[in-house]
Structure formats: C-alpha cells, structure tokens
Amino acid sequence: MDRRKSIQTMILGAGAIGLTGIQGCTTEEDAALLDQEIAVAEKYFGRTPEELERIDELNAEQLFNAHELETIGVLSTVILPPKEPFGGPIEAGVPDFIEFIGKDLPKLQNTLLGGLMWLDHQSNSTFGTDFKSTPLEQQKQLLDPIAYHDVEIPIKKQTLEIQFFALMRNLTLTGYYTSEIGIKDLGYKGNQPNVWDGVPQNVLDQHGVAYDPEWIAKCIDQSTRGDIATWDKDGNLLT
C-alpha cells in the first residue's frame, strides 16, 4: 500500500528545533507554503525486479543450520548484551542479518562457518560442552584470548579465530545499529523531513567553536525558503 508521507512534519520539526533555541520557521503562512507530500511505498524498498529476484534466491538458500544460528544469537548477545529499553542483538534481528549477509557476501562464509566450528571445538575441548550451552563466565574465558587483537598487524594476517571474532563483532554492531532499536539507542535524529538551521548553541559551546557572523549572513534564512527566488541582474538575491 502506498501512503502519503506529509512533509508538513517539517514544520513540526522546525517548531521543535525552535524550542531548543534555534531560529526556525513557525508561522502559519510558512507552514502552508511548505506543505509537501511524498508518496511512500511500504512494501517496496526501491529494488529493481532483478534485485528483488536475487534477494528471493538468497532467501531460499540456507547458510547456517539451526545450531549455528543459535550459536550466532548467543555469541552476538555476549558481544553486545541487551540494554533497557532498547534490547540487544536478538531484538535487532542480528542472526537473520548475518545469515543473509553471509549469503550475499560469500567471501565471509568460511570465516563465519569455520569460526563457529572453532568456537565449539574449543568449548568442547576445554569445558566438555558446546559454546552456546556453556555458562557466560566460561564463554568469556574462551573469547578473551581472541577478542583483543594486535592493532599493529593487519586483521587479515591474524589467526582464523581472531578474524572470526572481529568479523562477528563488526556484524553484530552493524546489525544492531542499523536496526530500529539500535538507531534509537544511538540517538540518530535524521532520515526525516527537517529544517537545517545550524548547529545548536550548546553543541557549539561543548566543542569550542562558533559561527562567523559574516558567513552566517550569507546563509539561507529559513523563514524565506518558501519564497520564489528572484535576482537582480548582478546575481543579488532579491527575495
């Protein structure tokens, strides 16, 4: 289903920014002028038919077996324990993401599959049980030697288990922070209609920088952004 996404929310955005002390456009007239709408399709994410076909093909394949997927879930949760109110890797869909990306980027497969085997082998040899069934403290004993790599040596020249852990940590973090809850946790405020009117004063102060008034004088006065631009013959903006 298509829905209409109103860019009128940009006016709300401006109002909200106004509250934090930045000048924004808040008058009714401006709101009317800038009422823009975009049709947004919820079931599409902009794929071409060929791209969708490939996604379907990948989804029809299975890279990890049930045990491996569970192990990925357990390991990713040790890497990034859940936090209220956001959740953790499981809530962020990290195992499904790793399953997909492993098929999408086949060069990752050996490291992931081999690393999971290594992890269980190491766990069985040391504690007599597979990784996911081992208590957290023992899991940490297995991970500590591979979790801190020597930054002087390129990761590709390090042992499989170190590469595996670094890859799992990367995929866990990327999977989490690209999820809805991860983005909330991070606090990213973008990807929505907005009126950019500069860095808030408290942020400028925190980082010890300031706007040059001469520079700012040349920038867009957001209360005029709905006015149609006209210039004199020398290129001076009149509106």
Add this chain to the structure above:
Amino acid sequence: MQIKESPEVYDVIIVGSGAGGGMATKQLADAGFNVAVVEAGPFFDPADPKTMTQLKWPYESPRRGAGTDRAFGEWDMAYGGWQIEGEPYTHEEGTKFNWFRSHMLGGRTNHWGRISLRFGPKDFKGKTRDGHGEDWPIGYDDVKPYYDKVDKLIGVFGTNEGLPNDPDGFFLPPPKPRLHELFYINGAKKSGVPVIPGRLSMLTKRINNERGVCFYCGQCARACAVYADFSSGSCLIFPAQKSGGKIRIYVNSVVREVTTDQEGKATGVSYISKDDRKEYKLKGRIVILAASACSSARILLNSKSKQHPSGLGNSSNVIGKYLHDSTGASRAGFIPGLMNRKTSYNEDGVGGMHVYSPWWGDNSKLDFPRGYHIEIWGGMGMPNYGFGFNHNEFNKFFGLKVGGYGASLREEVRKYYGSVVGFGGRGEGIARKDNYCEIDPTTVDQFGVPVLKFNYNWSDLEIKQAKHMQDTFEEILHNMGGEPLGDKPGKNRDYGLETPGNIIHEVGTTRMGNDPKTSVTNKWNQLHDVDNVFIVDAGPFVSQADKNCTWTILALSWRASDYIIDQLKKQNI
C-alpha cells in the same frame, strides 16, 4: 531478421537522457520540435514510490544497505555500475580505466553529488595559461550567459565571492555549516587554504511552483521525490513534457549506430530493444548524441560507412582521444575534538558538503600545472552496513586496548560517533592524445555491438598534484587536532591518485576546436564532418578544469540547442 523502421521522421533524435540529453530535450521540445529521446535503461521518476529509496531505513533491507548490487550502497540511485553484465569493456595491457555507467532515464544525474561549479576564464584557455593541453575555441564570456540561465532554471546554492577563476552566479543561499565543517574551516584557515560555502544544485529555496524545497534528509544520491535536487528527468524532461512538448521516450533502447545516407548525412539511429532483442530504426533530421563521453564516442566509431570509413565524424581520427578524468585523492582523519557528540539534533543537512575549498595555489611556485578543489565529508550520518566496524579502533590513540566485547561497546560507539572527517581532492588532469578509448574489434556486448577498449596512464604531473593533496590533507587534519587514518600513500602508490575513471568525470573524447584536423566538433558541438550531428555530453570538452563537469555540460547543451534552433529556422541544416 528484418530491421523495423518507424515511418515517423523526428525533428531531433537525442541519444541519452542525462544532463546533456535532458537539457537538449527541454530546449528543443520547448521550441516546438518533435523530439525522440532514446535511453538505454528503464524509465525512472524519483517520485515513484516503487523505485524510491529516499527516506528508507537500513532495516527495510535484509542487507542493511550493503553495496552488493549497487556500487555506492544499496540506496544509491544509479542502475548500472563499474561493470554491467553483458556489456563489458576492455583495456590495453598494463593500463587502467574504470568506467561507471548508469542506464536509466536521467542517467547519472539521479545519483551524482550535485556539486555544480562553473569553469572560470582560465579554464577555457589552458594552453595559453601554462603551455599544456589545448585552448578551447570558446571562452568564459561565450558560456557565461548559459551558466546564468542554468543557475536560474535548475537552482544552485552558493555565494558570490568575486573569485577570479570561480565565477559568481545566480545562487540560492547556502545552508549553514555543520559541526565538522566548522572544524574544517578553522583547520584550513591555519594553512592559508580558503573555504567558502558549497555550490550544489539543491533548492534551499523555491525556484518555481513545480519543484519542492529541500527538506534536509542528506540523501540526494537517492534522487529527490519532491524534485528539490537536480535530476535530468525531474527538472528537464518531465517539465518539458508537462508544458506540452512533443517528446517520445524510447526506453531500454541501446543505440548501435547513427545511420547515414549516400551523401554521408545522418538519417537517424538504429537501436536494439532490450525488451525483445530486436533491432529498430528511427529517422530524424538531426541526431544529438548525449550518451556520455565514452558511449557517444563508441557510437560514432561504430557508425562506419563508405562516406565515413573510420567512423562518423572521425576524419581527424581524434574520436576517443584526449579522454581524461579528474584527478582524485583522499584521506580521512579522526578528530578528538569531535568525540562525545550530543545526538540531540538532526544534522543530515543537504546531500553533500555545505563548505568547500576552491583551488588556491600559485602554480608558478609549484611543480605541477592546474589545481584541485577539496570536498569535505563527515558528521553524524545514518547508520548503514559498515557502521560500527572496528568501533573502538581509535582507542589506540589513547593507549587503550582495541577490541573486546560487552556493555562497554555501546559507550565506545557513542563516544566516536561523528568523529571522523574525510577530504577528497578533485583536480585537473591534462588532456593527452595518448589517453584514449577505441573500438575493440575482438569483443562485442550482448547486443553484438563492438565494445570500447581503454588506454589511459597518468603522468608525473597528475601524480605530483596528488602528492600536494596528501600533504595538504595531512596538514589540515593536524590543524584540526586530528590523527590521519591509515598510512599516508607514498610514491609507490602514486600518492593515492585514484585509478583513471574513478572520479566519474570522464570527458574529452570528441573535443571541440576550430581545426577539423585536430578536433571532432566545432565550437557549437556540431560535427565538423556532418552538419546534422551534435554531441552535448562531456565529449566535446577540451579540458576538464578542477571543476565537476555537469554545470558546463548543461550550459553547453543549452548553447548548442539554441544554435540548432537558429540553424533550423534558417534552414541551414
């Protein structure tokens, strides 16, 4: 199999729908001519919800934005890439050139950076300036009126700075700098590198009632659904259709050659439909090539006939030669002063830099000709595939352990979010006869059309320019209190100079000039050899300048269109 010939005779057939083709379409359709646009890719409208990627979240895709099927990430709005299945290109042994193609209505204008720089007076007179390359047969004063018109028609933000070689224009006001851009301004000033507001074709202000106003999602590379940035479809072709223009768009149609008659004049084009893999012919009084510098050269070279044995318009044997791309080198740095950022606000801004550095150097004191500008990136962007990789790598700068796991990862991710900046130098390489593309008779694409073979090498001049970029980047990063990341590329890596083609500013393959022996088109973008064929992409560029080429493509395409209209009225062609 018989070639199907359409009975209709178009006034103008335009091959390609990017910046040059779009502008010619608009001007000629507005003037009342009957226009056919032949595009190799599918129809595309940035406002179509089905193809739209703008405002999508990474979690709407199972690959979270990874660039597996699109070179610049899953959301980038270019159908095509560095390699297209079934449409190869080859290289002379030992040389490199990467060719980015986007086959869709609007071409590469749907995803480009919208950096919209006029060439300056010096840029048209390179040989006079320093003895390298060749002068254009036209100067800034010839193009200025068209730059002015392009500014007003399409919209570009920026500021009038009165700089000698970065001309003023008709600008919309720029957006205020972001936090990392303020750090850059301060750092660059310490090195005497000037910084001015960016010049990008996005509407910070309304220019008419048809197009929207920027709502600062930072996603121009995804093409704007309210048409607040420049794409050829949304800003040129669709408006020309809406105002009643006679425009027939042939999509999924790959032009094989320009057809000619007994006198050697063009009669139209033949194309292969991707839909049924059959060959068709279109007839037209005038053929305008705008398929991109290399694709137009390929079409001409493949258009051989008794009258044009070395390819259409190629009596000079110059087609394909003088191919040149912008030079490019980059460096990123970690800026401790940008750590621990408040995420209380949305700083997406426009889809590109709010500030940049135009070329400032004095070549009499340097060991290379021409110059480069600096593009800046950074900020608290939307997470996509790759976010959080090596999340605490910068611990090494503080003597802290790198790696680990557990609750501390969250704090580390937040601590470093938005603390990296990057610079890209984009400069002018010298156009040379021995850098070229030509037809590779041993290889065809899936439509049976011979493909291009590239032969391109940088010279010491470009390599020295890249060295200057690296030294400048490092100095500015240090001025910003930052730590450059990765090893500084040295001589053994040509100072990080990008492979030719990588900057996607390839120009020069059908250069213009007054002498038919040394140039392909005249100063009106018209073939010397055939008066009813024009080229309005970047092929006719004599030199590249350290400016991105799109604004000049648009200006010259408009100028050529005015000439065509005039000549048609006078019945000269």
